[in-house]
Amino acid sequence: MLDSYGWSEKLQQDFTPRAAQGLVPARVIAQHRSGFRLIAETGELRGHDATAGGWPVTGDWVAIEPQPNLALIRQVLTRRSAFVRRAAGTARDGQVVAANIDVALLVASMNADFNPRRLERYLAAAYESGADPVIVLTKADLADNPDAFVTEAEAISFGVPVLALSSVTGLGYDALAQRIERGRTTVLLGSSGAGKSTLLNTLAGETLMATAAIREDDARGRHTTTHRELILLPSGGLILDTPGMRELGLWDAEAGLSATFADVEALAEGCRFNNCQHGNEPGCALQAALADGGLTAERWQSYQKLQAELAFERRKSDPGEAAAHRRRWVTIHKAAKQRMKSKYGD
Numbered sequence: 495m496l497d498s499y500g501w502s503e504k505l506q507q508d509f510t511p512r513a514a515q516g517l518v519p520a521r522v523i524a525q526h527r528s529g530f531r532l533i534a535e536t537g538e539l540r541g542h543d544a545t546a547g548g549w550p551v552t553g554d555w556v557a558i559e560p561q562p563n564l565a566l567i568r569q570v571l572t573r574r575s576a577f578v579r580r581a582a583g584t585a586r587d588g589q590v591v592a593a594n595i596d597v598a599l600l601v602a603s604m605n606a607d608f609n610p611r612r613l614e615r616y617l618a619a620a621y622e623s624g625a626d627p628v629i630v631l632t633k634a635d636l637a638d639n640p641d642a643f644v645t646e647a648e649a650i651s652f653g654v655p656v657l658a659l660s661s662v663t664g665l666g667y668d669a670l671a672q673r674i675e676r677g678r679t680t681v682l683l684g685s686s687g688a689g690k691s692t693l694l695n696t697l698a699g700e701t702l703m704a705t706a707a708i709r710e711d712d713a714r715g716r717h718t719t720t721h722r723e724l725i726l727l728p729s730g731g732l733i734l735d736t737p738g739m740r741e742l743g744l745w746d747a748e749a750g751l752s753a754t755f756a757d758v759e760a761l762a763e764g765c766r767f768n769n770c771q772h773g774n775e776p777g778c779a780l781q782a783a784l785a786d787g788g789l790t791a792e793r794w795q796s797y798q799k800l801q802a803e804l805a806f807e808r809r810k811s812d813p814g815e816a817a818a819h820r821r822r823w824v825t826i827h828k829a830a831k832q833r834m835k836s837k838y839g840d
Contacts, residue, residue, distance in 0.1 A: 496521070498726060499533050500594070500677050505555060508571065517557040517568055523724040525552050531723075532558065532565055541565045552722040553593040553679060553734055575624030577681060580743025580807060588745030592681045592722060592734050597673060598625040601684030601693065602647070604637035604658075610650050611796045614754055615744065616683055617654065618800060622750030625681070628655045628673060632689035635660040650793065652756060661689070661696045671697065676730030683736060694735050697727055744804055751804065755797045761789060 499521045509519050520539065524531040530541035530550065541558060543550055548570040550556050557569040575595050578588040598620040602608055613629060620627035629647050634640040640658050647656045655673075659666035674680050674697070682690040695702055702725060724734045744751070752759055758780070762770070766777025773781075783789035 495533060495537060496535050497677070498730065499523070499724070500679055500732060501555075505571070509557070512557040512569065515557075517559055519571075520556055520558045520565065520567075521724070522550050522552050522554045522556060522567075524721060525550075526721060529564075530567065532556070532567075534558065534560075534565070539565045541567050543567050545570060549590070551590045551593050552724055553595060553681075555594065577619065577623040577625065577683070578745045578747075579619065580745045591736060594679060595623060595625040595681045595734070596675075596678040597680040598623065598627045599630045599670075599680055599682050599693075600627055601630045601632060601682055601688040601690050603633045603688045604631050604640055604643040605633060607685065607687060608643060608646075610646055611792070612685065613647060614650055614793075614796050615800065617651070618747050618750040618754040619744060620683070620750070621753040622744075622747040628657065630666075630670065630693070631656065631658050632693060633660065634658045634665050635662040650754075659689075659693065661692050667696060671729060671731075674727065674729065674731035674733060677732070679724070679732040679734060681734040681736065686737075690735055694725065694733060697729075697731075697733065698725065699728060743807075744800060745807060746804075748804060751797075751800055755793075755800075758789065758794065758797045 496519060501519065501521075505519070512519075518534060520532040520534040520541070522530050522541070523533050523538075530543070532539045532541040539558070539560070540563075541556075542564050544559070544566040545568060548556075548567070550567055550570050554573065555571040556567045557571065558565040559568050573590075573593045576593050577591045577595055577598065579591055580588060598616075600613060600616040600620060602613060608631075617627055617629075629651055631640070631643050631647060637643060644656055644658050657666045657670055659670065661667075682694065684690050722734060722736050724732055726732055761779045761783050762772065764779035765772070765775070766779075767775060770778050770780075772778050780789065780794065784791060784794060
C-alpha cells in the first residue's frame with residue numbers, strides 16, 4: 495500500500511530508528527479540521543497531530559503510533575520539497591501548503607481571467623519548493639485563439655513546458671498524463687475557476703471533485719475544492735488538489751524569483767555600474783532593454799513588485815533588517831529635506 499503512495503527504499507532506511515521506537519510510517523492524504531486521513535501499510539487510518547509543533551500537512555510522510563481508533567502522529571519526516579506561501583494576517587512564518595511534491599502543475603484558464611503576472615508568482619513559488627513546474631492552460635475549446643495564450647505563457651516560462659488542454663476534446667491530456675508518473679506526486683495550483691477539479695476528474699476517469707461554472711462578468715470562479723487531498727490515479731500517479739488561491743503570497747523565495755526572472759537579472763548584470771538602481775543612471779542595461787522592447791514594462795514591474803514583497807516579509811521576520819530599512823529611509827528623508835532647503839531656503 496505504501497509503495498503506491500511513493501514509499502521508497504531511501505525512506506525505509508531513514509525510518510529505521512523510528513521503527514525501533516515502535517512507530518510505523520504513514521502518509522497524510524487529507525487534512526480536515528477534525529484531523530487527518532492517513533495511508534499506512536494496513537490501509538487508511540484517521541490521525542491526530544501529537545507532534546511538538548511538527549504541523550503535518552497533506553503529502554507529508556509521518557511516523558505514527560497506532561491506537562485502537564485513532565493513530566497519533568508523533569513525528570513529521572524530513573520534507574523532500576515543500577510548497578510554502580505567506581501566512582494570512584500578521585503571522586511571521588510561512589504556511590506549508592503541500593509537501594513532498596515532484597511536479598507542480600500551474601493551472602490557468604484561457605479566458606478573461608488569464609494573468610501572466612499571476613503565473614510568474616506561481617512559477618517563483620514552484621521553483622522555490624523544489625518541484626518541477628509545468629504550466630497548464632485549460633479550456634482551449636472555449637478560446638477563440640488558444641495559440642495566443644500559449645505564446646503569452648511561453649514568453650514568461652523560459653523552458654518550462656506549456657500545455658494547452660481541453661476536457662471537452664481531450665486535447666493535451668496524453669502529454670499531461672506522461673508527466674504524472676507512477677509513484678510520483680503532482681500538485682495542482684491555480685485560482686478558483688481555472689479548471690483544476692475538472693482536470694483531476696478527467697485524469698481519474700470519474701467525478702472526484704465538484705465543479706462550478708465561472709462568473710460571466712469577469713470569468714472568475716468560485717471555490718469548489720475546500721481541502722487538500724492526495725489522490726491515487728488509476729495510472730498509479732498521485733495528484734494533490736488544492737483550494738483556489740488568487741493571491742499566493744511569496745515566502746522566502748529569493749532563489750525561486752531569480753529562476754523565474756533569470757532574463758531580468760541577466761540584463762541587470764550588464765549595467766555599467768554594479769550599484770545601478772536601474773533608473774536614470776548612464777549605461778543601465780535594463781532601461782536600454784525597456785526602450786528597445788527587449789523587456790516589457792509589465793514584466794519589469796512584476797519583478798519589482800515581487801522583490802518588494804519579499805523584502806517586506808524579510809523585515810517582518812528579521813528585526814535587524816527592519817531597523818536597517820528604517821535607517822535608510824530616515825537618511826533619504828533628511829537628504830530630501832536638505833535639497834528642498836538648498837533650493838527654496840528656510
